[in-house]
Amino acid sequence: MPRRATAKRPSAPRVSASRVSSPLKKPRPTARGWTLGAVGVVALACSALFGRTDVLFVGAFLTLLTLAAMISVTWDRPRLSVTRSFHPDIVAAGDTAAIVTTARNLSSRPSPAARWREFAPAAVAVQRSAPFPRLGAHQPDTSHGRDTVVLRQEVVAEKRGSHPVGPLIISRTDPFGIAYAEYAIGQPRQFLVTPRVTPLDRGELDVAHSEGTEHELLRHSIPSADELIAREYRPGDPLRRVHWRATARHDQLMVRQEEQRSNPEAWLLADTRAGLADEDAFEALVALFASVAVHLLDEGFAVSIVETAARQLTGRSGAGRTGTLGAATPTYDTGGADRLLLADLAAVEPLAEARDDAVSELAAGLRRAGRPVPVFAVLLGGTPELGSLASLRPMGDPAVAFLGPGASSEVEEVLGDAGWLCVPFAAGVDPSEAWQRALRRQRSVVPRGQ
Secondary structure (H helix, E strand, O other), X not given: OOOOOEEEOOOOOOOOOEOOEEEEEEEEEOHHHHHHHHHHHHHHHHHHHHOOHHHHHHHHHHHHHHHHHHHHHHHOOXXXXXXXXXXXXXXXXXXXXXXXXXXXXOOOOOOOOEEEEEOOOOOEOOOOOXXXXXXXXXXXXXXXXXXXXXXXXXXXXXXXXXXXXXXXXXXXXXXXXXXXXXXXXXXXXXXXXXXXOOOOOOOHHHOEEEOOEEEOOOOOOOOOOOEEEEEEOOOOOOHHHEOHHHHHHHOOOEEEEEEOOOOOEEEEEEXXXXXXXXXHHHHHHHHHXXXXXXXXXXXXXXXXXEEOEOOOOOOOXXXXXXXXXXXXXXXXXXXXXXXXXHHHXXXXXXXXXXXXXXXXXXXHHHHHHOOOEEEEEEEOOOOOOHHHXXXXXXXXXXXXXXXXXXXXXXXXHHHHHHOOEEEEOOOOOOHXXXXXXHHHHHHHHOOOOO
């Protein structure tokens, strides 16, 4: 997508200004400057050798001109305040965002001719150097005067992460193009690029089964009350739940069903240990994990997440609804939880500090739930507690393990024998494809209506 730089008058700064100005490239001669300086030195040498005063004048003039140009770009450095904002402030990998940089001249003199660009890593494709508008002298009593300009560019967020954008790079030469310098102005600001979320289909993976019936997640306008309704009898329903009045009215067997208005729980295990797979495989794990977690949040679940490496996610520690208050497990269950989760996942990296109590933490959370709840493990490899993870199958309904390319056949065998639904994933595979494979396997294990 083309990127452009335009100048316009600002409305208001979005973040606090920074007045830092430091040379990024020290003043040095340009190609023209080196040529003139070299000619001047040669002329001085010839004047001394042949005693020619006219050549001495030319040599002295060219040499002093080069030195004066370097002093000029050193002394007349830009004095600017810089603010920076992103629109939107958080984007998904592959999306386009606008970087808006507001620069204000703090000098009592108009700013000289210059060029500008933003410093950023390769993951943020910022524009190349562009002309910087000449600003008027600083106007202390005016907020939006001729001393201020807004620079706007569109960038593509090419890679997930928290990327520093800035400082603003101002490059300038003297009026004769003899000397050149670059200055870094202001402080960088973090540009948050989240993993791309793929919509997933609703189905048997985002509900739990108990007493032979499917607990359907229903949404209501009143969030904290239970209501009894009647529905048709299904094979496996306990007879104690038969609703006799509704049975007589409908002339068929009806049972009572409790609609839970509070959010159900789901637990996820993320394999964030370093050295298990390459960068592409880890990015595939994060994309799949984000898609599953956001899907569960959209379905009304309170999502608790356990990491196999040192904890990086924040969430709301101990925010689960079944006695997890005070626990350290990050939980996402409030308004805007999906945005908070994606912001956390933007900065997740594989870490060398592996934990040996991750599965124990998951088991403790599942025991507090008091009934089987959906459990999803996204693994790049095995885990030191593989046997313990396999034993958690009765607490998970469903229990799904997405296995990356680094997972050995032993991992699939141990978890599969315990009853986990094992689904492979790899770099380049769309998360919805892995989810569909899990759905098909779940339907083959639990037929519809049971």
